[in-house]
Amino acid sequence: MKPVxxxxxxxxxxxxxxxxxxxxxxxxxxxxxxxxxxxxxxxSHDAWAGHAANTNTAIGTxxxxxxxxxxxxxxxxxxxxxxxxxxxxxxxxxxTIGGALCFLMIKGYEWxxxxxxxxxxTTNTFWSFYYTAAGIHxxxxxxxxxxxxxxxxxxxxxxxxQRVELIGIYWHFVDVVWIFLFPLxxxxx
Amino acid sequence: MAxxxxxxxxxxxxxxxxxxxxxxxSKYLLSTDHKxxxxxxxxxxxxxxxxxxxxxxxxxxxxxxxxxxxxxxGIVTPANYVALVTNHGAIxxxxxxxxxxxAAFGNYLIPLMVGCDDMVFPKINRLSYxxxxxxxxxxLSSFFVEGGGFGGAWTTYPPLSAKAEYNLxxxxxxxxxxxxxxxxxxxxxxxxxxITTAMNSRAPGMKLYDIPMVIWMIVIASILFMxxxxxxxxxxxxxxxxQQLHTAFYDPNRGGDPVLWQHLFWFFGHPEVxxxxxxxxxxxxxxxxxxxxxxxxAYRTVLNTAIGTxxxxxxVWAHHQFISGIDPRMANVFTLTTLLISIPIAEMMFxxxxxxYGGAIRLTTPMLWALAFIFEFLIGGxxxxxxxxxxxxxxxxxxxxxxxxxxxxxxxxxxIGTYAGVTYWFPKMFGKMMSDRLGKLHFWGxxxxxxxxxxxxFFLGAGGxxxxxxxxxxxxxxxxxxxxxLRILATVSLVVMLGFQVVFFYNFIISLMRGEKAGxxxxxxxxxxxxxxxxxxxxxxxxxxxxxRGPYEYSVPGREKDYWPQDEPN
Numbered sequence: 001m002k003p004v005x006x007x008x009x010x011x012x013x014x015x016x017x018x019x020x021x022x023x024x025x026x027x028x029x030x031x032x033x034x035x036x037x038x039x040x041x042x043x044s045h046d047a048w049a050g051h052a053a054n055t056n057t058a059i060g061t062x063x064x065x066x067x068x069x070x071x072x073x074x075x076x077x078x079x080x081x082x083x084x085x086x087x088x089x090x091x092x093x094x095x096t097i098g099g100a101l102c103f104l105m106i107k108g109y110e111w112x113x114x115x116x117x118x119x120x121x122t123t124n125t126f127w128s129f130y131y132t133a134a135g136i137h138x139x140x141x142x143x144x145x146x147x148x149x150x151x152x153x154x155x156x157x158x159x160x161x162q163r164v165e166l167i168g169i170y171w172h173f174v175d176v177v178w179i180f181l182f183p184l185x186x187x188x189x
Numbered sequence: 190m191a192x193x194x195x196x197x198x199x200x201x202x203x204x205x206x207x208x209x210x211x212x213x214x215s216k217y218l219l220s221t222d223h224k225x226x227x228x229x230x231x232x233x234x235x236x237x238x239x240x241x242x243x244x245x246x247x248x249x250x251x252x253x254x255x256x257x258x259x260x261x262x263g264i265v266t267p268a269n270y271v272a273l274v275t276n277h278g279a280i281x282x283x284x285x286x287x288x289x290x291x292a293a294f295g296n297y298l299i300p301l302m303v304g305c306d307d308m309v310f311p312k313i314n315r316l317s318y319x320x321x322x323x324x325x326x327x328x329l330s331s332f333f334v335e336g337g338g339f340g341g342a343w344t345t346y347p348p349l350s351a352k353a354e355y356n357l358x359x360x361x362x363x364x365x366x367x368x369x370x371x372x373x374x375x376x377x378x379x380x381x382x383x384i385t386t387a388m389n390s391r392a393p394g395m396k397l398y399d400i401p402m403v404i405w406m407i408v409i410a411s412i413l414f415m416x417x418x419x420x421x422x423x424x425x426x427x428x429x430x431x432q433q434l435h436t437a438f439y440d441p442n443r444g445g446d447p448v449l450w451q452h453l454f455w456f457f458g459h460p461e462v463x464x465x466x467x468x469x470x471x472x473x474x475x476x477x478x479x480x481x482x483x484x485x486x487a488y489r490t491v492l493n494t495a496i497g498t499x500x501x502x503x504x505v506w507a508h509h510q511f512i513s514g515i516d517p518r519m520a521n522v523f524t525l526t527t528l529l530i531s532i533p534i535a536e537m538m539f540x541x542x543x544x545x546y547g548g549a550i551r552l553t554t555p556m557l558w559a560l561a562f563i564f565e566f567l568i569g570g571x572x573x574x575x576x577x578x579x580x581x582x583x584x585x586x587x588x589x590x591x592x593x594x595x596x597x598x599x600x601x602x603x604x605i606g607t608y609a610g611v612t613y614w615f616p617k618m619f620g621k622m623m624s625d626r627l628g629k630l631h632f633w634g635x636x637x638x639x640x641x642x643x644x645x646x647f648f649l650g651a652g653g654x655x656x657x658x659x660x661x662x663x664x665x666x667x668x669x670x671x672x673x674x675l676r677i678l679a680t681v682s683l684v685v686m687l688g689f690q691v692v693f694f695y696n697f698i699i700s701l702m703r704g705e706k707a708g709x710x711x712x713x714x715x716x717x718x719x720x721x722x723x724x725x726x727x728x729x730x731x732x733x734x735x736x737x738r739g740p741y742e743y744s745v746p747g748r749e750k751d752y753w754p755q756d757e758p759n
Contacts, residue, residue: 003305003306003307003308003309003311003728004305004306004307004390004733005300005305005306005307005308005309005386005390006309006310006390008305008389008390008391009389010388010389010390010391010395011388011389013388013389015309015385015389015390018384018385018388018389019309019310019381019384019385022380022381022384022385022415023377023381025415025416026377026380026415026418026419027419028419029415029416029417029418029419029420030419030420030422030423031419031423032419032420033419033420033421033422033423033424033453033456034420034423034427036420037420037423037424037427037438037449037453040449041444041446041449045444121430121434121436122434122435122436122437124437124443124444125436125437125438125443125444125445128427128430128436128437128438129438132426132427132430132436136423136426
């Protein structure tokens with residue numbers, strides 16, 4: 001099935017790992033550019049602290065907890081995959097997907113509340129950044145959950161177990177982005 | 190094009206080779222073979238080049254003969270004019286230079302030159318082309334929506350690009366940004382394969398310094414692209430939101446800042462110059478070593494210089510903003526970095542001249558293109574020094590001097606570099622030799638008019654001719670007889686140059702049909718692709734090669750032959 005090229009490892013790093021780090025690196029600069037722009041605006045607009053006071057820190061904290069917990073399951077899935085237990089790995093991945101869905105539902109509730117209280121993407125530039133940054137992040141949560149479902153399906157049959165680690169790396173990255181967004185959008189007031 | 194020839198049952202590989210029948214669709218449109226994908230990129234790029242060239246023809250005719258009913262186009266209205274100029278720029282950079290130099294040559298050459306059978310992730314590779322094709326369709330469709338194609342320059346500065354009240358293209362502007370964004374994703378996907386294949390799938394024995402320079406250059410270019418494009422992708426999302434959701438990221442009336450876009454755009458836009466330059470530099474390295482039968486002078490220096498250029502290219506972007514209101518102290522810093530970056534590039538030029546020095550030079554068609562690349566790019570580089578200095582730039586900004594400068598960089602890169610690569614690897618790609626006589630006719634028919642297009646534009650720009658004006662007759666200072674003559678000279682030269690491209694396509698087709706058989710290694714070159722059949726079958730080799738030495742061992746003393754292929758044990 002696979003070309004010989006896929007099986008070689010001249011640089012000594014597994015090819016899948018190299019590819020995932022490439023994706024993570026390209027995503028870091030996407031979020032990096034967005035957050036750098038946000039920070040420059042934030043520093044030059046004192047009024048934004050007042051806008052930020054309207055974000056719901058409690059919900060943000062709960063979501064941080066949910067996402068970190070889902071990452072724990074991703075680690076456990078990796079551990080199981082290392083031991084060759086595909087079924088267990090798949091089960092832990094399902095827990096991670098559960099965490100992702102939970103995160104999205106809470107986010108949906110939060111946005112619904114905020115939008116219905118007049119804080120929309122066009123209210124001012126703070127809220128534009130708030131929805132844009134969290135929205136791009138949420139799209140990564142969705143993408144990660146879908147890929148994880150595909151990986152879990154194979155892993156349950158004991159196939160392509162190395163992918164459990166790879167999706168785990170991506171998931172930690174999605175997590176880390178949120179670790180940046182949470183203080184920038186919720187805590188700094 | 191790649192034909193399916195049964196290869197040896199390589200472990201874990203045999204399933205891939207369905208012997209015999211495959212439909213046209215699965216063989217050429219849905220293939221995961223890196224060579225087929227390379228051809229898809231190349232032919233799409235060439236088709237887009239024809240479109241972009243036609244656009245240049247239409248708006249140059251308007252500039253030379255204002256109000257004229259342009260043959261094959263009609264009257265160029267002001268809205269047509271700005272849309273043509275904008276899309277000409279975007280197409281030539283994003284849909285010609287990128288797909289041909291990076292994607293087509295990268296896809297074709299990386300597996301063949303590092304000695305493996307395909308890219309590491311063939312399906313991602315196929316996906317990359319499909320996403321790219323979608324981006325091209327989205328871009329072209331923007332001409333047919335209400336309001337027509339976007340006309341706010343390829344740099345899409347807000348507020349002009351952000352507000353439909355200003356640009357009058359409510360849909361065209363978003364389709365334009367969307368197409369560019371989709372195109373970026375295609376190249377990020379492509380980059381995964383370039384890096385992993387070049388780093389991990391090298392033939393046994395191929396050490397880092399045995400990798401041919403063109404592969405290094407494409408890898409470095411892919412990394413530069415990946416690092417620089419992220420902020421612009423984020424910025425593009427913000428711009429589309431400004432256009433369609435009426436947010437105010439770039440609207441100064443509502444707390445935004447239009448200069449933010451300029452930072453995001455040029456943080457990408459300047460490294461992008463090197464993203465397309467480096468592969469062309471790499472192609473040149475391959476050609477001049479083969480046709481001067483000499484080792485590449487200072488291989489490691491060229492490599493380190495390219496990496497240094499890449500790093501430095503992230504520190505020069507604000508030289509595009511000298512009159513956008515940046516702090517003059519910052520302008521000093523960016524003047525310094527901009528002038529500094531000419532040093533590594535000049536060094537590469539010297540390295541190439543040193544490689545040529547004392548060599549047994551054969552002036553074949555690819556060699557002529559490679560030499561022309563060095564010569565013409567030099568003019569582009571030297572005029573860049575004028576513009577990098579903030580004092581001079583304040584006068585020159587947005588004049589035809591700038592336009593002529595970057596055409597002297599991009600034309601050698603995108604057109605000369607491409608022709609050099611295509612004429613050099615044509616025997617490998619299609620198994621036939623191109624006609625050298627027709628090739629040389631096409632070469633001179635392109636290079637001479639090219640200089641007659643853009644040298645007059647340097648004079649016009651220094652004379653104060655602004656870039657974005659539809660009809661200079663409305664400006665008495667610019668409408669004089671002498672200036673109009675220069676415009677007409679440029680336009681006529683363009684028409685002549687475009688006309689000579691027919692020779693290339695004729696040569697391409699006639700050589701495909703009736704060209705002399707090329708054999709494996711018509712140029713007597715060292716690199717691995719020349720050890721495969723021409724054209725290489727699916728899987729490239731029956732037995733994948735092993736590498737014993739660097740790629741540039743030409744005229745080694747004491748050897749009977751003046752070349753020493755990388756895969757020969759001794």
